[in-house]
Amino acid sequence: MIMGMPERLDRERLVALVADGPGRSAAAGVVRVVRAPGRVNLIGEHTDYNDGYVLPAAIDLEIAIACVPTDDGHASLTLEATGETAAVAILDVGDAAGVWTDYLAGTAREMSRTGLAVSGFRGVLSSTLPEGAGLSSSAALELASAWALSPAGGPDATPLEMARIAQRAENEYVGMRCGLMDQFASACGVAGAAVMLDCRSLEHRAVSLPDGLAICVVHSGVPRTLVTSEYNERRADCELAVATVQRLDPDVRALRDVDLSLLARAADLDVKAKMRARHVIEENDRVLRTVEAFAADDLVAVGELFAASHASLRDLYEVSCPEIDLLVQLAMVTPGVVAARMTGAGFGGCIVALARPEAVAGLWARVERDYPGATGRTPRMWQVRAVDGAGELTT
Numbered sequence: 001m002i003m004g005m006p007e008r009l010d011r012e013r014l015v016a017l018v019a020d021g022p023g024r025s026a027a028a029g030v031v032r033v034v035r036a037p038g039r040v041n042l043i044g045e046h047t048d049y050n051d052g053y054v055l056p057a058a059i060d061l062e063i064a065i066a067c068v069p070t071d072d073g074h075a076s077l078t079l080e081a082t083g084e085t086a087a088v089a090i091l092d093v094g095d096a097a098g099v100w101t102d103y104l105a106g107t108a109r110e111m112s113r114t115g116l117a118v119s120g121f122r123g124v125l126s127s128t129l130p131e132g133a134g135l136s137s138s139a140a141l142e143l144a145s146a147w148a149l150s151p152a153g154g155p156d157a158t159p160l161e162m163a164r165i166a167q168r169a170e171n172e173y174v175g176m177r178c179g180l181m182d183q184f185a186s187a188c189g190v191a192g193a194a195v196m197l198d199c200r201s202l203e204h205r206a207v208s209l210p211d212g213l214a215i216c217v218v219h220s221g222v223p224r225t226l227v228t229s230e231y232n233e234r235r236a237d238c239e240l241a242v243a244t245v246q247r248l249d250p251d252v253r254a255l256r257d258v259d260l261s262l263l264a265r266a267a268d269l270d271v272k273a274k275m276r277a278r279h280v281i282e283e284n285d286r287v288l289r290t291v292e293a294f295a296a297d298d299l300v301a302v303g304e305l306f307a308a309s310h311a312s313l314r315d316l317y318e319v320s321c322p323e324i325d326l327l328v329q330l331a332m333v334t335p336g337v338v339a340a341r342m343t344g345a346g347f348g349g350c351i352v353a354l355a356r357p358e359a360v361a362g363l364w365a366r367v368e369r370d371y372p373g374a375t376g377r378t379p380r381m382w383q384v385r386a387v388d389g390a391g392e393l394t395t
Contacts, residue, residue: 014066036143036390039185048179051256058189067123106173132223134349139182142166221377222348306339319346
């Protein structure tokens with residue numbers, strides 16, 4: 001794939017697909033189209049489930065669902081890309097089956113448990129968001145599903161409340177012990193800005209990005225399968241670190257409460273767990289310093305902080321891979337690229353690079369020239385924009 005801007009979702013085409021479904025015609029006027037974005041995390045990796053800080057942005061790689069209401073207690077979705085159709089019983093959700101509809105079923109279950117209205121629908125799902133890229137396709141599916149399951153006008157809950165509902169769907173139904181960041185970004189994104197979240201207090205605010213910087217996402221071609229990866233093992237390492245440090249300081253609730261001096265006193269802590277904890281402690285500080293650097297337009301500091309974050313994820317958290325490391329190296333030797341690091345939970349997926357607009361073509365040219373031969377992988381790259389969180393697709 002050549003470098004490009006994300007493809008726009010075509011609302012009129014989606015409406016027509018649902019309205020003209022075989023044997024199930026519906027007036028186009030009753031078709032709703034809802035959408036939810038993926039996200040790129042600028043910095044703050046593996047800090048969310050440790051009560052830390054994150055700095056993601058919702059991006060214009062998105063999932064959309066065009067749907068009409070039904071009264072049969074089922075939500076039926078057809079994937080536009082493949083034609084596959086699947087249905088789930090939304091009022092009597094069974095056990096997770098290890099398939100993509102688990103995200104829809106889990107969301108319906110958690111919405112009902114929270115007391116939110118859920119309604120059946122027949123719909124078509126379209127996506128410009130690549131699966132397995134570490135850009136939160138699962139969170140986008142959960143938030144788009146929540147809007148499709150809700151009455152016209154959307155869920156009777158705040159975006160942050162919907163993010164928490166979607167997180168519970170993934171934690172408790174799908175079985176992925178993710179933190180809140182992905183669902184938060186998809187629900188609470190702000191056009192033109194990143195959004196900083198304190199994962200303990202849930203306070204959040206938009207963070208303006210320096211003018212004249214392009215956000216580039218480069219996919220390594222290495223897919224991520226987090227439920228069957230070492231993600232949950234990393235979380236267990238953090239919990240072990242907390243439990244060990246609590247014997248020294250019972251006020252510690254999460255790694256958010258630990259500093260390097262306290263960590264150093266935990267002499268009996270497992271080496272791996274200590275490495276994970278050190279990354280989280282230092283990464284929280286990097287998030288705060290990055291926000292300050294953006295405000296000061298200090299792009300040199302941003303580049304240094306991104307580089308330190310990537311090195312820590314590679315060496316201490318051990319969630320990078322050779323392909324991702326190579327992409328970061330290629331980005332950082334490209335003139336005009338300000339900062340680059342892996343983004344997302346790791347084990348494959350993407351890097352994020354901040355570049356001056358005139359450097360974007362050069363970045364892609366270098367990746368296209370040097371990456372496939374070294375890795376045997378086919379890269380993909382998008383120049384993305386920060387967009388608003390989940391809602392109705394009106395144009």
